[in-house]
Amino acid sequence: MKKNAFYAQSGGVTAVINATASALILEARKHKDKIGKVYAGKNGILGALREELIDTSKESLSSIKALENRPGGVFGSCRFKLQDIEKDIDQYKRLIEVFKAHNIGYFFYNGGNDSADTALKVSKISQELNYELTCIAIPKTVDNDLVITDCCPGFGSAAKYIATSTLEGSLDVQSMSESSTKVFILEVMGRHAGWMAASSILAKNKDQNAPHIILLPEVTFNQKNFLDEIKKNIKSDGYCVVVVSEGVKNARGKFLAESNTKDAFGHTQLGGVAPYISSLVSDKLKLKNHWAVADYLQRSARHIASKTDFDQAKAVGSFAVRYALEGMNGTMPVIKRLNTKKYKWKIEPAKLTKIANLEKKMPKSFITKNGFSITKKGVEYLQPLIEGEAAIQFKNGLPQLRELKLELVKKKLSSWKS
Amino acid sequence: MKKNAFYAQSGGVTAVINATASALILEARKHKDKIGKVYAGKNGILGALREELIDTSKESLSSIKALENRPGGVFGSCRFKLQDIEKDIDQYKRLIEVFKAHNIGYFFYNGGNDSADTALKVSKISQELNYELTCIAIPKTVDNDLVITDCCPGFGSAAKYIATSTLEGSLDVQSMSESSTKVFILEVMGRHAGWMAASSILAKNKDQNAPHIILLPEVTFNQKNFLDEIKKNIKSDGYCVVVVSEGVKNARGKFLAESNTKDAFGHTQLGGVAPYISSLVSDKLKLKNHWAVADYLQRSARHIASKTDFDQAKAVGSFAVRYALEGMNGTMPVIKRLNTKKYKWKIEPAKLTKIANLEKKMPKSFITKNGFSITKKGVEYLQPLIEGEAAIQFKNGLPQLRELKLELVKKKLSSWKS
Numbered sequence: 001m002k003k004n005a006f007y008a009q010s011g012g013v014t015a016v017i018n019a020t021a022s023a024l025i026l027e028a029r030k031h032k033d034k035i036g037k038v039y040a041g042k043n044g045i046l047g048a049l050r051e052e053l054i055d056t057s058k059e060s061l062s063s064i065k066a067l068e069n070r071p072g073g074v075f076g077s078c079r080f081k082l083q084d085i086e087k088d089i090d091q092y093k094r095l096i097e098v099f100k101a102h103n104i105g106y107f108f109y110n111g112g113n114d115s116a117d118t119a120l121k122v123s124k125i126s127q128e129l130n131y132e133l134t135c136i137a138i139p140k141t142v143d144n145d146l147v148i149t150d151c152c153p154g155f156g157s158a159a160k161y162i163a164t165s166t167l168e169g170s171l172d173v174q175s176m177s178e179s180s181t182k183v184f185i186l187e188v189m190g191r192h193a194g195w196m197a198a199s200s201i202l203a204k205n206k207d208q209n210a211p212h213i214i215l216l217p218e219v220t221f222n223q224k225n226f227l228d229e230i231k232k233n234i235k236s237d238g239y240c241v242v243v244v245s246e247g248v249k250n251a252r253g254k255f256l257a258e259s260n261t262k263d264a265f266g267h268t269q270l271g272g273v274a275p276y277i278s279s280l281v282s283d284k285l286k287l288k289n290h291w292a293v294a295d296y297l298q299r300s301a302r303h304i305a306s307k308t309d310f311d312q313a314k315a316v317g318s319f320a321v322r323y324a325l326e327g328m329n330g331t332m333p334v335i336k337r338l339n340t341k342k343y344k345w346k347i348e349p350a351k352l353t354k355i356a357n358l359e360k361k362m363p364k365s366f367i368t369k370n371g372f373s374i375t376k377k378g379v380e381y382l383q384p385l386i387e388g389e390a391a392i393q394f395k396n397g398l399p400q401l402r403e404l405k406l407e408l409v410k411k412k413l414s415s416w417k418s
Numbered sequence: 419m420k421k422n423a424f425y426a427q428s429g430g431v432t433a434v435i436n437a438t439a440s441a442l443i444l445e446a447r448k449h450k451d452k453i454g455k456v457y458a459g460k461n462g463i464l465g466a467l468r469e470e471l472i473d474t475s476k477e478s479l480s481s482i483k484a485l486e487n488r489p490g491g492v493f494g495s496c497r498f499k500l501q502d503i504e505k506d507i508d509q510y511k512r513l514i515e516v517f518k519a520h521n522i523g524y525f526f527y528n529g530g531n532d533s534a535d536t537a538l539k540v541s542k543i544s545q546e547l548n549y550e551l552t553c554i555a556i557p558k559t560v561d562n563d564l565v566i567t568d569c570c571p572g573f574g575s576a577a578k579y580i581a582t583s584t585l586e587g588s589l590d591v592q593s594m595s596e597s598s599t600k601v602f603i604l605e606v607m608g609r610h611a612g613w614m615a616a617s618s619i620l621a622k623n624k625d626q627n628a629p630h631i632i633l634l635p636e637v638t639f640n641q642k643n644f645l646d647e648i649k650k651n652i653k654s655d656g657y658c659v660v661v662v663s664e665g666v667k668n669a670r671g672k673f674l675a676e677s678n679t680k681d682a683f684g685h686t687q688l689g690g691v692a693p694y695i696s697s698l699v700s701d702k703l704k705l706k707n708h709w710a711v712a713d714y715l716q717r718s719a720r721h722i723a724s725k726t727d728f729d730q731a732k733a734v735g736s737f738a739v740r741y742a743l744e745g746m747n748g749t750m751p752v753i754k755r756l757n758t759k760k761y762k763w764k765i766e767p768a769k770l771t772k773i774a775n776l777e778k779k780m781p782k783s784f785i786t787k788n789g790f791s792i793t794k795k796g797v798e799y800l801q802p803l804i805e806g807e808a809a810i811q812f813k814n815g816l817p818q819l820r821e822l823k824l825e826l827v828k829k830k831l832s833s834w835k836s
Contacts, residue, residue, distance in 0.1 A: 009593070012594070013590055013593045013594065015586075043596035043597065044597075046596065046597060070589065071586050071589050071590065072586075072589030072590045072592060072593040073593035073594075074593070076592075076593055076596055077593045077594055078594075078596055078597040078598065079594070079597050079598040080597050160815055160816075163815070163816055164721055164816055164817060165715050165719075167816055167817060167819075168433075168489050168490075168714075168715065168718035168719055168720060168721070168817070169713075169714040169715055169718055171488065171489050171490030171718060171819075172431055172489065172490045172714040172717065172718040173714065174490060174494075175427070175431045175490040175491035175492070175494055175495045176430070176431065176491075176495055176496075176497070178461035178464065178494055178496055179461065179462075179464060179496040179497050179498050180496065180497040184714060186715075202814075202815070202816065203816065205819075207819070207821045208819075272690065272693050272709075274711070275690050275693065290713050290714055291690075291711065291713060292711050292712060292713035292714060292715050293692070293709065293710050293711040294710060294715075295587075295708050295709060295710035296586075296587040296590040296591065296602060296708055296710060297583050297586065297587055297604075297710050297712075297715075299590065300586035300587055300589060300590040301583075301586055302586060303582055303586070303722060304721060304722070306815060308815075383814065383815070386814075386815035386816070387814065387815040388815065389812055389815075394807055396620075396801065396804075396805065397578055397581070397620070397724060397801070397804035397805040397806065397807075398578075398581055398582055398585055398620065398621065398804070399582060399585060399586070401585075401589075401623075401625070401626075403625045
């Protein structure tokens, strides 16, 4: 009997995760002989547990095509990790019960290393429970921290946003530096790995030295060296651009962002490493500075998405379907770099057992000796990932969005008690 | 004898101030019979005082044309206000001395209401000193706070950036809101007037209620009402997007951004109203939230500039030259709106005496009764200003920049002692 598919988005969203969804649904529609409907989980895996399944077959072809241009996760994502099997087998049983009720034979989970782990567990439990299910994890994370794959869909677009913002902000502070602001600080994401901060290096060129300083989570923050480096750059260039990863830690292993503890009312400060760096520059160097925090903007900026990233996001979506049809249970379609200078890549399968729960940090060879910049090798890795523009349509001056119907499938089971 | 022109950029730069410079230089080149060279002040008016004049005649036509796509102020800007004439007549005498030495008969000052005042003063003093000089101020400010002109070049592009970022960030938080972040806070510029925060309203449409709350400097912050409004929106939509102007004040007339006073090390916090709002939402409502601070990114984002704004920035540049040639001393080319529904505008001259040092706040009729949003009338005003895209070229995945030579004219005078 022809089986339906279940697709869910997991964790933080990206500018191109919907491009993956779009490609996956379009690919599935090409194989109507083998795949029935594609159900999307409303708010990710929670949608499966709650039996809240969005019937994507109700959406027109043009709506699904247009979905590739919409940032965020259109079906809703979630930060919800399934328990360990030993702790709560009932969660898994519920999943399988819902899959069974809706004749689901394919499980696509679009997320990071957590999600790869979940897909792997679901794959195992379905075998134990004797339920035939092909589980495919699809890579997605702006953090670029999945192993095996050369890069992660979502990262290239965030990197392009960050490099563009660094370039534009640098031109601004440079203009002002003679008599006003001398230091510009841009905070970007990256709790454990500095890939995003590193991508700002691409703004540097023969005419512009900015960003002068990149602070990475991989390098312990040394206040004296940092302030000396600013002074050095102010002396040579008259201004200094600092890109700082939210995950930078001091020698005691504490996030700098947590160093700001309480405000005047005793409220806990939520952090922000940029204001911390700003205080340092103001207090210790008496230099006027400005700071920006990119936060969600860097991972939702579809309007400046990288064409390379966009193409890869779509490719992993369609390959996920092909792997599923080939019965490659417990697999992730990953990106393999074939050539760097004349950038070429392909998709190939990787075992989830080799990916789940592992984290890829920046290699040491990508970080300059002083710890404040990125080597030529790092630049060579990063450069192709931001290349090309994935143009969008504008309407009334804003990115045009096409709304989906998001119709839920009729429930067949009693409600889920977590 | 044919006179040269002096052009200077003043104050905070914008995504399109170089488009104004480009258009002005190109227009001047069309009138070689009447205008000699265009000298640009290195770092604004300081360039005149220091006799650091950039000779734009050394730049190729294609370089000057390409300049329209470069954010920031390519000749350098400054935050330097000329003293009152009574206090320091010598500054003005020095200016005239430099102008005389370099046969400058036209003074173009590209800035906000401060600069209009300076241009006016220079115009008066040149008459007193019997030096023939035509002074034209050219509008530029992301703050949109100049009087008489319908809008200010630079604002429309910042507004488009803010509306786009609000839209994209809203889709992100909406995706996450079921099990994670429920509130997204975006801080934008606007110390005294809320034009930039207001422009986020354009992200709202029939399918999206975000931004749910806009905090304007024109409206005194009331913590209880604000928190109630968040609760209301969370209840109805499941998430809430707040756009906050840096200039929001509490009932005691104090900037919220200054309410965060000292961190754990006794450093003065540089502010940031977004982290303040974030603390409130965390502490009082226990809602997970994210915050972003756009800072320089909003005024340098040439990659998402508004075509309307771009066209207006160029128009004021070329009209400045035409007005100068007509001898319209003490004038600013301003934008007059001819039609809103089918947006039409033209440039017309306005007297600097009616513009200098005045500030235009948002009219009350643009702000909704509850103080948290923008009326239909406000939307109608704002909408055309973000329309159209002023596409740029990309190279290696980033906005392509063309460097200028920026050759300085040989000095003829002894150095300036301020």
